[in-house]
Amino acid sequence: MANSSCVTEFFLLGFSSLGELQLILFVVFLCLYLIILSGNITIISVIYLDHSLHTPMYFFLCVLSTSETFYTIVILPKMLINLLSVFRTMSFVSCASQMYFFLGFAVTNCLLLGVMGYDRYAAICQPLHYPILMSWRVCGQLAVTCIVSGFLISLLGTTLVFSLPFCGSNKVNHYFCDISPVIRLAYAETYINELVIFIGGVLVLVVPLIFIFISYGFIASAILKISSAEGKRKAFSTCASHLIVVVVHYGCASFVYLRPSAKYTSGKDRLVTVTYTIITPLLNPVVYSLRNKDVQLAIRKMIEKTRLRFFNYVKTL
Numbered sequence: 111m112a113n114s115s116c117v118t119e120f121f122l123l124g125f126s127s128l129g130e131l132q133l134i135l136f137v138v139f140l141c142l143y144l145i146i147l148s149g150n151i152t153i154i155s156v157i158y159l160d161h162s163l164h165t166p167m168y169f170f171l172c173v174l175s176t177s178e179t180f181y182t183i184v185i186l187p188k189m190l191i192n193l194l195s196v197f198r199t200m201s202f203v204s205c206a207s208q209m210y211f212f213l214g215f216a217v218t219n220c221l222l223l224g225v226m227g228y229d230r231y232a233a234i235c236q237p238l239h240y241p242i243l244m245s246w247r248v249c250g251q252l253a254v255t256c257i258v259s260g261f262l263i264s265l266l267g268t269t270l271v272f273s274l275p276f277c278g279s280n281k282v283n284h285y286f287c288d289i290s291p292v293i294r295l296a297y298a299e300t301y302i303n304e305l306v307i308f309i310g311g312v313l314v315l316v317v318p319l320i321f322i323f324i325s326y327g328f329i330a331s332a333i334l335k336i337s338s339a340e341g342k343r344k345a346f347s348t349c350a351s352h353l354i355v356v357v358v359h360y361g362c363a364s365f366v367y368l369r370p371s372a373k374y375t376s377g378k379d380r381l382v383t384v385t386y387t388i389i390t391p392l393l394n395p396v397v398y399s400l401r402n403k404d405v406q407l408a409i410r411k412m413i414e415k416t417r418l419r420f421f422n423y424v425k426t427l
């Protein structure tokens with residue numbers, strides 16, 4: 111991919127314009143990163159260990175948490191290092207690899223959120239057919255399809271960016287190798303490449319979002335027909351959590367990717383990008399799972415078992 115390129119490395123400007131405030135950002139982002147890791151790892155562990163959570167809904171939550179964990183690993187460690195360093199360079203191949211894995215996990219998350227919307231539709235609107243519609247075989251196929259599709263789309267997008275010649279400036283006005291700030295450095299006409307990337311963004315962001323809203327239209331209609339107030343409350347609670355994550359994730363991603371790179375504005379885009387690279391992965395365990403009573407009960411059970419094992423181990427010493 112680098113045959114026609116004379117740029118061998120990129121320099122990430124990141125938050126360098128903020129001067130000494132970068133140290134404060136480092137502390138804040140490090141704390142958020144540790145919360146994201148601990149929260150998602152807790153969700154994955156609890157769902158894996160507690161058999162009562164071995165249902166399609168929690169299976170997809172587990173896959174989403176795993177994807178979110180790797181999604182943040184691709185971006186945040188390098189960003190944290192750069193906040194404390196003046197050497198913010200990345201090789202051509204490293205930049206392309208970061209973009210590929212970031213887009214791969216990001217697209218996978220978008221597709222998973224769409225599948226999770228369908229799962230809620232099947233559970234609430236088609237309860238009698240739910241075991242067939244969302245059998246373990248179907249769940250596995252849907253999860254694999256999301257992952258494979260995510261990385262194939264990512265491969266296309268990354269190739270469209272890094273097949274361009276880079277012979278001018280190598281300063282990326284961002285804290286990671288994202289599409290818009292990198293493609294702006296290309297020493298060639300990028301209209302066709304951007305058009306294909308835009309069409310891919312519409313397919314990844316708009317189509318699943320429309321599908322989710324249609325699903326939730328049917329879900330809302332079905333919930334209103336539930337006679338018990340407790341049943342309505344539980345159904346709305348589960349769906350509201352999913353919608354919060356959907357609105358934040360799709361809203362911020364659409365703002366950044368569903369427009370030409372010519373309209374890229376570094377300051378505003380970095381702020382919005384922080385939202386879906388840090389805040390959304392934080393929302394997943396906090397809003398989507400940890401507020402769920404089933405998950406809370408499973409966590410308490412896991413803590414109690416761990417405590418008992420520890421005391422039993424101490425007694426044997």
